[in-house]
Amino acid sequence: xxxxxxxxxxxxxxxxxxxxxxxxxxxxxxxxxxxxxxxxxxxxxxxxxxxxxxxxxxxxxxxxxxxxxxxxxxxxxxxxxxxxxxxxxxxxxxxxxxxxxxxxxxxxxxxxxxxxxxxxxxxxxxxxxxxxxxxxxxxxxxxxxxxxxxxxxxxxxxxxxxxxxxxxxxxxxxxxxxxxxxxxxxxxxxxxxxxxxxxxxxxxxxxxxxxxxxxxxxxxxxxxxxxxxxxxxxxxxxxxxxxxxxxxxxxxxxxxxxxxxxxxxxxxxxxxxxxxxxxxxxxxxxxxxxxxxxxxxxxxxxxxxxxxxxxxxxxxxxxxxxxxxxxxxxxxxxxxxxxxxxxxxxxxxxxxxxxxxxxxxxxxxxxxxxxxxxxxxxxxxxxxxxxxxxxxxxxxxxxxxxxxxxxxxxxxxxxxxxxxxxxxxxxxxxxxxxxxxxxxxxxxxxxxxxxxxxxxxxxxxxxxxxxxxxxxxxxxxxxxxxxxxxxxxxxxxxxxxxxxxxxxxxxxxxxxxxxxxxxxxxxxxxxxxxxxxxxxxxxxxxxxxxxxxxxxxxxxxxxxxxxxxxxxxxxxxxxxxxxxxxxxxxxxxxxxxxxxxxxxxxxxxxxxxxxxxxxxxxxxxxxxxxxxxxxxxxxxxxxxxxxxxxxxxxxxxxxxxxxxxxxxxxxxxxxxxxxxxxxxxxxxxxxxxxxxxxxxxxxxxxxxxxxxxxxxxxxxxxxxxxxxxx
RNA sequence: GGGCUCGUAGCUCAGCGGUUAGAGCGUUGCACUCACAUUGCAAAGGUCACUGGUUCAAAUCCAGUCGAGCCCACCA
Numbered sequence: 001x002x003x004x005x006x007x008x009x010x011x012x013x014x015x016x017x018x019x020x021x022x023x024x025x026x027x028x029x030x031x032x033x034x035x036x037x038x039x040x041x042x043x044x045x046x047x048x049x050x051x052x053x054x055x056x057x058x059x060x061x062x063x064x065x066x067x068x069x070x071x072x073x074x075x076x077x078x079x080x081x082x083x084x085x086x087x088x089x090x091x092x093x094x095x096x097x098x099x100x101x102x103x104x105x106x107x108x109x110x111x112x113x114x115x116x117x118x119x120x121x122x123x124x125x126x127x128x129x130x131x132x133x134x135x136x137x138x139x140x141x142x143x144x145x146x147x148x149x150x151x152x153x154x155x156x157x158x159x160x161x162x163x164x165x166x167x168x169x170x171x172x173x174x175x176x177x178x179x180x181x182x183x184x185x186x187x188x189x190x191x192x193x194x195x196x197x198x199x200x201x202x203x204x205x206x207x208x209x210x211x212x213x214x215x216x217x218x219x220x221x222x223x224x225x226x227x228x229x230x231x232x233x234x235x236x237x238x239x240x241x242x243x244x245x246x247x248x249x250x251x252x253x254x255x256x257x258x259x260x261x262x263x264x265x266x267x268x269x270x271x272x273x274x275x276x277x278x279x280x281x282x283x284x285x286x287x288x289x290x291x292x293x294x295x296x297x298x299x300x301x302x303x304x305x306x307x308x309x310x311x312x313x314x315x316x317x318x319x320x321x322x323x324x325x326x327x328x329x330x331x332x333x334x335x336x337x338x339x340x341x342x343x344x345x346x347x348x349x350x351x352x353x354x355x356x357x358x359x360x361x362x363x364x365x366x367x368x369x370x371x372x373x374x375x376x377x378x379x380x381x382x383x384x385x386x387x388x389x390x391x392x393x394x395x396x397x398x399x400x401x402x403x404x405x406x407x408x409x410x411x412x413x414x415x416x417x418x419x420x421x422x423x424x425x426x427x428x429x430x431x432x433x434x435x436x437x438x439x440x441x442x443x444x445x446x447x448x449x450x451x452x453x454x455x456x457x458x459x460x461x462x463x464x465x466x467x468x469x470x471x472x473x474x475x476x477x478x479x480x481x482x483x484x485x486x487x488x489x490x491x492x493x494x495x496x497x498x499x500x501x502x503x504x505x506x507x508x509x510x511x512x513x514x515x516x517x518x519x520x521x522x523x524x525x526x527x528x529x530x531x532x533x534x535x536x537x538x539x540x541x542x543x544x545x546x547x548x549x550x551x552x553x554x555x556x557x558x559x560x561x562x563x564x565x566x567x568x569x570x571x572x573x574x575x576x577x578x579x580x581x582x583x584x585x586x587x588x589x590x591x592x593x594x595x596x597x598x599x600x601x602x603x604x605x606x607x608x609x610x611x612x613x614x615x616x617x618x619x620x621x622x623x624x625x626x627x628x629x630x631x632x633x634x635x636x637x638x639x640x641x642x643x644x645x646x647x648x649x650x651x652x653x654x655x656x657x658x659x660x661x662x663x664x665x666x667x668x669x670x671x672x673x674x675x676x677x678x679x680x681x682x683x684x685x686x687x688x689x690x691x692x693x694x695x696x697x698x699x700x701x702x703x704x705x706x707x708x709x710x711x712x713x714x715x716x717x718x719x720x721x722x723x724x725x726x
Numbered sequence: 727g728g729g730c731u732c733g734u735a736g737c738u739c740a741g742c743g744g745u746u747a748g749a750g751c752g753u754u755g756c757a758c759u760c761a762c763a764u765u766g767c768a769a770a771g772g773u774c775a776c777u778g779g780u781u782c783a784a785a786u787c788c789a790g791u792c793g794a795g796c797c798c799a800c801c802a
Binding site for chain 2: 288
């Protein structure tokens with residue numbers, strides 16, 4: 001008979017059990033027993049290969065593994081497809097940082113050598129990430145692991161691009177776009193984060209050009225701006241057509257100070273009369289609204305800021321080559337000297353920053369590739385509106401719709417080196433696709449490729465068996481921060497290329513914050529590596545502690561206390577099993593254990609009570625899991641197991657079991673104490689076994705380890721594929 | 727500027743119209759004999775942010791105030 005150690009030691013169990021699972025092959029849906037028919041798929045949100053996983057990933061991995069293990073037990077043909085994302089700009093940046101320590105830039109290295117370095121990085125961190133998932137107990141099908149830049153994926157991206165292109169939805173054009181001067185690339189609107197900064201609002205006098213020789217020398221129109229340096233590129237001054245103050249001035253000409261360019265005063269509805277003086281300077285090259293105005297009024301576009309955020313040759317000589325902030329200072333000084341600066345106010349405004357390196361974004365005109373969004377936005381909207389795709393919590397659907405409603409065309413080209421090369425050189429010819437190491441020219445926005453994830457990972461554009469069986473996927477579990485960046489784009493990509501939704505449910509999990517409510521980040525030193533927790537408490541304890549805290553809020557302030565609870569709970573389970581095994585229960589047929597029920601005769605009130613409590617727990621846990629209430633399910637299981645089972649039933653059973661018979665009063669309705677003893681042991685085993693099943697999705701290692709030791713005839717190879725209690 | 731979420735025990739969070747408001751962790755006291763001291767038993771600890779309203783009844787619904795966070799937005 002098996003004897004368990006007094007204290008559960010995860011270190012002795014986890015690796016062994018994980019190997020047992022791997023050897024069984026059951027992570028792979030093709031190798032599941034015949035009972036598992038109906039497919040249930042989750043594709044993992046592929047982590048960026050920028051570094052190791054953090055608590056947010058740990059939470060999401062826990063959520064997905066709970067769902068997958070639960071469905072597998074229910075008899076689904078479960079596929080959890082793992083993988084990683086090349087994460088264009090983000091990964092390029094971390095490798096550049098690494099190079100910087102060696103005193104080299106990516107330009108010193110050259111494109112080819114640099115890409116080689118990134119692949120080395122990918123080898124290291126890509127594998128590290130997958131190892132972390134394994135340590136957490138994730139039951140992914142590793143034979144189907146994908147990377148957003150692997151060979152087949154390259155083909156998928158190319159196919160998608162050409163599909164759009166042939167439809168005329170992809171076009172090349174020069175527009176004012178977001179430009180990161182540090183990353184040296186364009187960015188989409190979603191890749192910008194606004195940060196509040198204290199600035200100034202400068203009121204500048206623009207002298208009017210006299211209409212006739214009746215000079216009125218001191219006549220000016222005053223404009224307000226937060227960016228005086230851009231005035232060097234002004235090609236008009238504008239006021240709202242309804243603004244009476246400027247009625248007489250519209251149509252006149254001003255002479256742009258410092259430049260001496262004659263520019264018109266125009267009327268445009270985009271101008272807000274309430275802001276500043278009601279008259280604005282129009283800089284079409286460096287402001288989106290001004291760009292729009294310029295198109296309407298056919299104004300020239302003069303680019304005075306270049307890709308390095310320095311003043312161009314279009315600016316007057318004294319400013320050329322100055323950095324934006326230097327130019328700003330000089331412009332202000334020069335205006336002051338010419339007595340053209342009316343006044344200065346403090347002004348709090350939102351500065352656009354690069355979401356990957358926090359450098360201030362410049363708006364500059366640039367030749368880029370765009371994807372038309374009008375039809376795609378509608379395609380993304382429809383299935384959510386119709387309820388075919390459900391968001392949990394539902395409130396997030398609003399921000400999804402809002403974004404789709406006033407969407408602009410998506411700038412999909414990036415001027416970085418790490419990514420999918422744009423498969424067309426110009427609008428005229430379609431080029432063959434080169435392998436990533438020898439590419440030239442622009443690459444695609446990394447989100448263009450991740451948008452294809454739910455079907456590209458299953459073999460698309462080939463019509464594979466996997467694609468037929470496992471698409472659409474069941475649930476997408478992800479962070480609310482990428483609803484538009486990723487989720488929306490997967491939806492329209494799925495509709496466009498598969499004609500089917502990519503997933504039915506979108507579970508937006510909470511964001512994991514530090515105890516103080518700060519964002520977990522490596523650079524701030526606030527990050528927690530889940531591996532450290534696993535080392536300290538075990539994977540099950542870590543998972544249970546995390547699940548315990550998933551209560552539906554937007555944020556979770558992570559506290560280790562819950563992991564401590566998880567460890568204690570695991571120990572409790574361990575010892576309950578230990579107790580049972582110490583009673584030397586007879587070998588019991590698995591079927592008879594499975595079918596134990598209230599119908600059975602000779603049950604004591606305590607027996608009935610625990611069996612009823614178990615039934616209630618099963619129902620409640622099922623309901624919770626159906627509705628993504630992981631924390632509640634964890635609490636229910638905890639209460640049932642610790643209190644109903646251990647505190648009450650096991651304690652009571654001690655007076656029933658024969659080893660205690662000296663203290664027990666015989667009850668006449670049993671023919672013998674031995675029979676009573678057997679019945680109690682059966683119930684203990686029955687409740688324990690079902691508890692193990694219910695707990696398995698949350699704490700797979702310990703439950704599997706105990707299952708392996710239980711005295712059951714006709715035992716399955718793994719608890720993982722036994723039947724979920726109904 | 728628009729939208730969303732949240733302010734409940736020392737800490738992290740449940741409860742979301744109806745008996746003395748709960749859990750985990752922490753704290754205090756007692757108890758190691760036969761599953762477990764990663765345990766058991768007992769206890770302390772809360773004007774449920776504030777103000778007003780609806781109701782027989784409000785932590786729970788409504789309005790407003792204050793505080794925290796997130797998302798969206800071309801106001802120079």
